[in-house]
Amino acid sequence: MRGRLLGAVRRGRRPDSAPPLRSRRGRAWVPYLLVVLTAAASLAGLAVRPATGVPGDTADYVILAGSAGLRWDDLDPQRTPTLWQEATRGSVGWLSVRSAHHATCPADGWLTLGAGNYAVWNPQRVSGQCPALAPVVEQPDGIGANLPELGRVVRANASNEPYGAVPGALAESVRCTVAVGPGAAIAAARPFGRVDRYAPTLPDDPQGLFSQCVLSMVDLGTITGSGSARRDRVAQADAALARVLAARPQRSLVIVAGVSDTDTTSRLHLAIAEGPGWQGGRLTSAGTGREGYLQLVDLAPTILTALGRPAPEKLFIGRTATIVAGHPASPADSMLGEHDANKRAGAQxxxxxxxxxxxxxxxxxxxxxxxxxxxxxxxHAGPTGxxxxxxxxxxxxxxxxxxxxxxxxxxxxxxxxxxxxxxxxxxxxxxxxxxxxxxxxxxxxxxxxxxxxxxxxxxxxxxxxxxxxxxxxxxxxxxxxxxxxxxxxxxxxxxxxxxxxxxxxxxxxxxxxxxxxxxxxxxxxxxxxxxxxxxxxxxxxxxxxxxxxxxxxxxxxxxxxxxxxxxxxxxxxxxxxxxxxxxxxxxxxxxxxxxxxxxxxxxxxxxxxxxxxxxxxxxxxxxxxxxxxxxxxxxxxxxxxxxxxxxxxxxxxxxxxxxxxxxxxxxxxxxxxxxxxxxxxxxxxxxxxxxxxxxxxxxxxxxxxxxxxxxxxxxADRTRPEGETDGPGGPGLSLRREGGAGDDGPADKSGAEGVIVR
Known part of the structure; x- marks a missing residue:
């Protein structure tokens, strides 16, 4: 012990076993003060949050034009001029179409859109292609429609799913809705299955259709397959969107979204918002926290915020979309090519x-x-091992x-x-x-x-x-x-x-x-x-x-x-x-x-x-x-x-x-x-x-x-230090350091100093 103390003194450092100096005892509170200050700084760092905001302008009408399977790589300035022009004028983003199902098929996507929460139409596992979108739609009065299956779907989501989704919550938040097509009927139906205004297909001249209610939803069709067949379906959706835009009322917000996948391969899809306050920039939301990314469940609160309506309490899980200003006007420079996030995510x-x-x-x-x-x-204790x-x-x-x-x-x-x-x-x-x-x-x-x-x-x-x-x-x-x-x-x-x-x-x-x-x-x-x-x-x-x-x-x-x-x-x-x-x-x-x-x-x-x-x-x-x-x-x-x-x-x-x-x-x-x-x-x-x-x-x-x-x-190193002799207790008793503690910091007391007795 004396040798260790003398060695520490020669090195200019007090050993751990030495009694503390009086001045050091007087500063014993300093470590505790630093701990408190660090905790306070951590709390302050956590408390600061970035400012969030939504476009200040509201719209008199909102039209959501959805298409299951529509992606950014489907767009082309010659083949899809309407979609390309909307993407150039409006705010754009990548849409994640997660639902309560392991694969978000068209019915699940439209249902999740209308619920503002993760919902599922049919919980049965899907393999390969998604089933065709074919809900039972009854039209007893020729004005609206009724979905008799929706009651069962609402009960199944309430009892079997952990998200608390209520299909039809979006429709219940506005006075009336217009739905065109079977997918739109699922999203626009109220929880008991009623659709206020319904048209099975989009009329050739839909003038006046979208001013009947503040919220209209249009099913542009499902985009499946590849090659020329897929391009033909995208061209049909583009032509339908052109008719929608031609009949849109004044001060209307148009949201175009690829609302779901069409098979078990998940992908990122298209999202465009164009209208008052939604010109240019990338879409985002507090739910994603990432510039250019939006969730399907964010569309419902975004629609209500654009209309100046409050969201239903505790039913929506998404957040209102916001805009991050500044991105190239052309989709080719902002969402395609080397900026194709869907390609990277799929490879990952x-x-x-x-x-x-x-x-x-x-x-x-x-x-x-x-x-x-x-x-x-x-x-080993013995001489051999x-x-x-x-x-x-x-x-x-x-x-x-x-x-x-x-x-x-x-x-x-x-x-x-x-x-x-x-x-x-x-x-x-x-x-x-x-x-x-x-x-x-x-x-x-x-x-x-x-x-x-x-x-x-x-x-x-x-x-x-x-x-x-x-x-x-x-x-x-x-x-x-x-x-x-x-x-x-x-x-x-x-x-x-x-x-x-x-x-x-x-x-x-x-x-x-x-x-x-x-x-x-x-x-x-x-x-x-x-x-x-x-x-x-x-x-x-x-x-x-x-x-x-x-x-x-x-x-x-x-x-x-x-x-x-x-x-x-x-x-x-x-x-x-x-x-x-x-x-x-x-x-x-x-x-x-x-x-x-x-x-x-x-x-x-x-x-x-x-x-x-x-x-x-x-x-x-x-x-x-x-x-x-x-x-x-x-x-x-x-x-x-x-x-x-x-x-x-x-x-x-x-x-x-x-x-x-x-x-x-x-x-x-x-x-x-x-x-x-x-x-x-x-x-x-x-x-x-x-x-x-x-x-x-x-x-x-x-x-x-x-x-x-x-x-x-x-x-395990049994080599005796040079000059070491047997200790006073007899042969084989010596003091030896081990573990390299001296190389990496001061030694510890109570057996931590790296000294053992043999």
Whole structure:
């Protein structure tokens, strides 16, 4: 002990075991003050929301012209002059046609439009082509119509679906509606099946038809097939739209939408709004938060807002569309060619599953290769034991673990290159992702500090944080329709941080915090964790960046747990209470601020709490549970299970060395605990199941396994330090350091200082 104290004095640093100076005791409150200020800054960052607005002009009439299957690549200035002209004059966007059905067929799309919520016409599973749109439409009086099947559909959506959709809610919000065609009849019918004004087909001269009611809906026909047959159907829809525009009344808003898919292949569709206040710009909504993207459920509230009518309370799940000014007037320059988001999103859907499945298989193979290395690195009490593994093999496995941890960040960076435009997008993406992974691995491996114990885990975690953080700061362009991001076609998220990005970012941030905390004294370790964690909370929860308040709450909980145990020891009741109070303070503060906003501007936390307070939160909870059930099929679940097994073996098996890592570097144990809390909470509360956990495990687990190998390798080294003699207790009793703690930060007390007695 005396030698350690003298050595610390010579190095100009006071050891942990030395008594604190009087001046240092006087500043003991500084870490706690910094923690409070960081929590306040995180809360302020979450509270700020971007301003939203809708066009100030209202319309006297709204005409919705819908066509199932209509996409942007169907448009052509010669073959579809009317659609092309509308897109040039009006506001445009990509329409996601998600409904309550796994495949949004024409009947589901029209029904969802009229409900303003995710609805389903027929819950039976569809394979291949969607069934023909053929609802039973009765015309007893020759003026309106009746849909006798709608009552059954309304009851089925109320009892079997978790969204609380009420078909006909849009029609009930206006005095009367006009419907032309069977699809329009589904959307314009009231909940009991009545359509106020109905025409089976569009008249050759519809003059005066659209001024009978403030809301008119026209079915332009279903666009199916390919080649010349598809082009003929699009031309017929274009000619019908020309007749609609010729008969539109003054001060009318015309919305053109591709309301559904026509088979089980999901796509993005066309959306155009043209009329008073809707000239130019890209369509968006608070529901997507992404410029140029709109949901099918956003059309109903947009129609009512344009007419100056209030939306029905708690029935619409969509948000009113808004306009982001500034885009090329020609659709060829704004929605087609290299700007064709549907092409990129379709390619992403076809590759993402294969990528994560392959990554799970590769990581499992690497972890199985690590097992014999851990067994051979085990420290034995006797003079003999298994020979150490060849150093070249150990180094090769370390490189493989680095590459495995960098795979998802490399995939994110690969999405910056337009691989989806190539003829073989899957092969091109795989080659680019492998090349980026190889470059990143080489940069880490050949860095001068490679041999330091915590260098690989710290630098790779920092790379993950930088990649996701830079993407969020630039608008999350890499995650949108990216292999390691989220798809606008699926409709679960359109902006901010997705499940994969959240898992990668949180795991990286907390591991970086743990490594940085090892370089400071114990009282300051919670401060380091909270500072890095506060940055992560703002990045995840800010509406300008991650736009994920549920994720921000989960990160807050994880950071509090990590800070509480970052100094070593167990999660005692006082530490747990302190972490709980700090986490609840930030969460409750953010929730209160969210509840004070208008209903249409509230985030997901405010909407859920509002529903909880008025007793209508059941559908929201059921939706989260349903989404989690569907997410269990994700390949990310495999990554989560593989990572959990690898950590369990490393910590609890006789050959594992993870507990040794935690003893030498307790802040890393805090980082792993905080990451676990965050990814589990984010998956449960956000309806993502193990998706967040799988992404976090794909980055963190290889790094912890690598660090475990390194610590075991140090522990197995039986070479006596030069000049060492037997201790005073007899032969074989000596003091020896292990684990490399001195290379990566100050040592810890209570067995964490890396000194053992033999």
């Amino acid at each position: 859907l076809g590759i993402a599953g294969s990528f994560f499945t392959g990554l799970g298989a590769v990581q499992l193979a690497i972890f199985l290769l690590v097992v014999p290395l851990m067994m051979r690195a085990r420290r 298994p020979a150490s593994a060849p150093r070249l093999l150990v180094r090769a496995v370390e490189v493989l673990l680095i590459a495995a941890a960098l795979a998802i960040p490399a995939a994110l960076v690969a999405d910056a290159i337009p691989w989806w435009r190539s003829g073989r997008p899957g092969i091109v993406f795989a080659l680019m992702a492998l090349a980026l992974t190889a470059v990143g691995t080489a940069a880490v491996r050949f860095a001068p500090r490679w041999h330091r114990t915590l260098w690989p885990i710290g630098v790779v975690a920092a790379v993950a944080v930088v990649v996701v953080g830079a993407d969020l700061l630039t608008g999350a362009q890499l995650q949108l329709n990216g292999v390691a991001g989220y798809s606008a076609i699926e409709g679960s998220r359109y902006s901010g941080v997705g499940s994969v990005g959240l898992g990668v970012f949180v795991a990286g941030a907390l591991v970086v915090a743990g490594c940085a905390a090892q370089w400071v004294r114990r009282p300051w370790r919670p401060v380091v964790v909270v500072l890095v964690g506060g940055f992560a909370v703002i990045m995840v929860g800010s509406p300008y960046l991650g736009a994920d308040p549920i994720g921000a709450i989960a990160v807050t909980a994880g950071v509090c747990v990590a800070a509480a145990i970052s100094t070593g020891g167990w999660l005692t009741f006082p530490r747990f209470a302190w972490a709980t109070v700090a986490g609840l303070a930030v969460t409750i503060g953010f929730a209160v601020l969210d509840l004070r906003r208008p209903a249409l501007e509230q985030g997901s936390v405010g909407r859920f709490l509002t529903a909880l307070l008025d007793g209508t939160a059941g559908p929201a909870i059921q939706r989260a549970a349903t989404a989690s059930g569907h997410a269990l099929d994700s390949p990310l679940t495999i990554l989560a299970l593989v990572g959990a097994l690898a950590l369990a073996f490393s910590q609890f098996s006789p050959w594992g060395g993870l507990n040794r890592v935690f003893g030498l570097h307790p802040a890393l144990r805090a980082a792993l605990a905080g990451t676990t809390v965050t990814v589990v909470l984010a998956g449960v509360l956000g309806g993502a199941a193990f998706a967040v956990a799988g992404a976090g495990a794909a980055v963190a687990v290889p790094l912890f396994v690598l660090t475990t190998l390194r610590v075991l390798e140090h522990a």
